[in-house]
Amino acid sequence: METKLVSYYSDSYSEHAALLSGQSVLWLQALRHAALETFAATGFPTLREEEWKYTNVTAIEKHRFKPVANSEAINAELLKTYLLDDMWNLVFVDGKFSAEHSQLDGLNNEVEFHNLAYVLATQPEKLEPYLAQAVSNDEHNFVAFNTAWFNDGLFLNIPAHQVLTKPIQILHLTVSPDCLATSRNIFVAGKNSEAQIIETFVGENAYLNTVVNEVFLAENANLTIHKLQSESKQAYHFGGTYVKQQPHARFQHHNFSFGALLARTDLHVDLETAAECSLNGLYLGVKRQHIDTHTRINHNKPHGISREFYKGILDNRARGVFQGRIVVAKDAQQTDSDMHNRNLLLSANAEVDTKPQLEIYADDVKCAHGVTVGQLEEKSIFYLQSRGINIATARNILTFAFANEMVEMVSIPTLKKLLATKLLNLLPV
Amino acid sequence: MLSIKDLTVNVGDKQILKGLNLEVKAGEVHAIMGPNGAGKSTLSHVLSGKAGYTITGGSIIYAGKELTELEPEMRAREGVFLAFQYPIEIPGVSNIYLLKAALNSIRKHKGQAEIDAMDFLIWVKEKIRLLDMDEKFLYRAVNEGFSGGEKKRNEILQMAVMEPKLCILDETDSGLDIDALKIVAHGVNSLRSENRAFVMITHYQRLLDYIKPDFVHVLADGKIVKSGTEELALELEEKGYNWLNEQAAV
Numbered sequence: 001m002e003t004k005l006v007s008y009y010s011d012s013y014s015e016h017a018a019l020l021s022g023q024s025v026l027w028l029q030a031l032r033h034a035a036l037e038t039f040a041a042t043g044f045p046t047l048r049e050e051e052w053k054y055t056n057v058t059a060i061e062k063h064r065f066k067p068v069a070n071s072e073a074i075n076a077e078l079l080k081t082y083l084l085d086d087m088w089n090l091v092f093v094d095g096k097f098s099a100e101h102s103q104l105d106g107l108n109n110e111v112e113f114h115n116l117a118y119v120l121a122t123q124p125e126k127l128e129p130y131l132a133q134a135v136s137n138d139e140h141n142f143v144a145f146n147t148a149w150f151n152d153g154l155f156l157n158i159p160a161h162q163v164l165t166k167p168i169q170i171l172h173l174t175v176s177p178d179c180l181a182t183s184r185n186i187f188v189a190g191k192n193s194e195a196q197i198i199e200t201f202v203g204e205n206a207y208l209n210t211v212v213n214e215v216f217l218a219e220n221a222n223l224t225i226h227k228l229q230s231e232s233k234q235a236y237h238f239g240g241t242y243v244k245q246q247p248h249a250r251f252q253h254h255n256f257s258f259g260a261l262l263a264r265t266d267l268h269v270d271l272e273t274a275a276e277c278s279l280n281g282l283y284l285g286v287k288r289q290h291i292d293t294h295t296r297i298n299h300n301k302p303h304g305i306s307r308e309f310y311k312g313i314l315d316n317r318a319r320g321v322f323q324g325r326i327v328v329a330k331d332a333q334q335t336d337s338d339m340h341n342r343n344l345l346l347s348a349n350a351e352v353d354t355k356p357q358l359e360i361y362a363d364d365v366k367c368a369h370g371v372t373v374g375q376l377e378e379k380s381i382f383y384l385q386s387r388g389i390n391i392a393t394a395r396n397i398l399t400f401a402f403a404n405e406m407v408e409m410v411s412i413p414t415l416k417k418l419l420a421t422k423l424l425n426l427l428p429v
Numbered sequence: 430m431l432s433i434k435d436l437t438v439n440v441g442d443k444q445i446l447k448g449l450n451l452e453v454k455a456g457e458v459h460a461i462m463g464p465n466g467a468g469k470s471t472l473s474h475v476l477s478g479k480a481g482y483t484i485t486g487g488s489i490i491y492a493g494k495e496l497t498e499l500e501p502e503m504r505a506r507e508g509v510f511l512a513f514q515y516p517i518e519i520p521g522v523s524n525i526y527l528l529k530a531a532l533n534s535i536r537k538h539k540g541q542a543e544i545d546a547m548d549f550l551i552w553v554k555e556k557i558r559l560l561d562m563d564e565k566f567l568y569r570a571v572n573e574g575f576s577g578g579e580k581k582r583n584e585i586l587q588m589a590v591m592e593p594k595l596c597i598l599d600e601t602d603s604g605l606d607i608d609a610l611k612i613v614a615h616g617v618n619s620l621r622s623e624n625r626a627f628v629m630i631t632h633y634q635r636l637l638d639y640i641k642p643d644f645v646h647v648l649a650d651g652k653i654v655k656s657g658t659e660e661l662a663l664e665l666e667e668k669g670y671n672w673l674n675e676q677a678a679v
Contacts, residue, residue, distance in 0.1 A: 379517055386504075388531050388535055388591070397522055401522045
């Protein structure tokens with residue numbers, strides 16, 4: 001059969017493949033090859049796919065993004081603003097680990113903590129049990145794309161019973177024009193272990209950033225991931241996090257999406273017996289930003305608990321998409337699940353498409369969900385005006401208060417402060 | 430201080446105020462009473478600049494300026510304060526934040542520097558004692574989960590902090606039990622001064638037992654139909670409003 005070129009990104013792959021990590025690792029080469037074939041068949045997802053019907057990514061094909069071999073300029077200002085104190089920091093510039101900007105002093109030696117390119121060069125067998133195990137290339141073609149193209153990332157393996165005393169920050173700084181930054185992270189938390197991770201995405205110029213996190217929580221492990229995404233207004237972002245929770249494991253996710261030009265976050269959680277997850281998020285889009293969040297919680301076994309609370313704020317011509325899907329399997333009796341999505345539209349031209357989906361196959365469960373889309377209340381604005389506050393400030397105060405509820409849920413002081421500052425910059429009061 | 434002349438106001442096609450006249454001087458306390466639907470709340474809303482009302486005639490001169498030409502926030506900064514009949518709940522905004530923002534908006538308007546955080550705290554704690562409120566109210570979201578009485582006290586607290594020249598109390602007594610009414614009245618009375626005027630809109634005479642007015646006006650069918658002193662309020666309490674409606678219809 002004649003092969004038809006569907007994407008520049010499969011066509012140009014061979015030019016760049018030699019630069020990607022893990023060249024001598026045969027099983028990885030096979031995995032990458034299969035992923036590339038999957039991607040090449042249909043290219044990036046299209047509006048015809050149910051999970052992508054509100055998010056049009058065809059503009060990515062108008063660019064010629066490519067991996068950057070040597071990143072020369074670093075934006076020191078961005079680094080200074082977003083690199084948080086009092087934690088271990090790993091910095092990735094244009095998708096590659098930068099030892100120079102990272103800070104890992106005092107990390108417990110029992111914790112395995114290396115960039116992926118290094119592990120692939122030294123002990124690739126350590127990755128084999130995990131890579132492409134929490135998510136398969138069939139999920140959609142951004143995952144296949146990531147598997148084919150990833151060059152670096154973080155391998156974090158926390159042994160059983162270890163508690164990390166400080167959060168780990170993974171800062172993705174993308175600065176080179178037309179950069180293709182592709183990273184893959186593997187987080188493994190052993191039995192009874194505990195850790196907090198902050199992934200931060202910032203950058204300038206036009207680029208494509210795709211990141212896939214595969215997360216494995218052993219029994220009774222407790223992991224919190226914070227995602228702060230605030231990228232260049234010319235950039236494209238795909239970030240997928242796929243979590244496997246063993247019995248009694250706990251997972252918390254706080255997702256702050258200030259977007260790019262187009263940003264999509266996927267968050268999938270698989271819960272075994274009595275595992276708990278809590279997914280909180282805020283998306284805030286302005287101008288012509290498009291911010292899409294897709295979550296999926298699979299209650300596979302009994303007694304699982306899930307809590308999901310997302311808020312969205314869309315101004316100007318921005319568009320938000322929220323899809324929250326919860327699947328309760330036949331076996332998953334006594335599931336307790338609650339999902340809410342509240343949206344604030346600040347302009348007549350802003351739009352949100354919100355779609356909660358519950359699929360329940362068990363008969364003894366507690367599942368609640370609710371969605372609201374609204375505007376700032378005139379009576380609240382007038383109340384503030386009657387106290388001497390001008391109308392623009394009144395609107396910002398009310399919007400800030402709506403958003404800040406999500407910031408208040410964050411327990412790391414430095415991150416909380418950064419988020420509040422970020423909000424105040426967007427909504428001066 | 431306030432001079433309302435031949436004021437006519439519409440809501441949509443319906444005329445609510447039909448040629449209202451009122452003169453208020455500094456230091457005076459005026460009570461405006463009247464039956465439901467007479468236009469009492471419309472008057473307070475028009476004075477504070479709420480949207481949804483069309484002024485079709487007349488004038489409202491406050492401190493030498495045409496009040497209707499000012500945005501609501503400018504009226505507040507110039508010293509016009511409305512204590513709401515139904516105070517608004519604002520989740521996520523703390524009381525102390527709003528109080529400080531309100532005070533600073535006035536200071537800025539007067540060309541003064543913003544108040545220092547410590548000075549403000551001392552200042553506001555003094556005011557909160559006046560209303561017999563717990564300090565924890567400062568850190569709660571504005572009116573969120575407050576009881577009816579707490580909301581009304583909170584309005585007077587805002588008034589005490591902003592130190593307005595013209596205070597409009599819109600049915601401040603409604604929904605208050607007698608103890609709460611006494612506290613609110615105490616707060617209001619302690620703010621009485623020769624530079625400050627009050628316009629109290631109320632349905633009931635009982636508020637006037639605690640805040641003594643200099644003048645009582647009866648508002649019926651969109652205009653002041655009778656003015657007098659405290660005795661008028663007692664007469665109204667006794668006879669009801671029906672005889673006024675009959676008079677107005679003549």
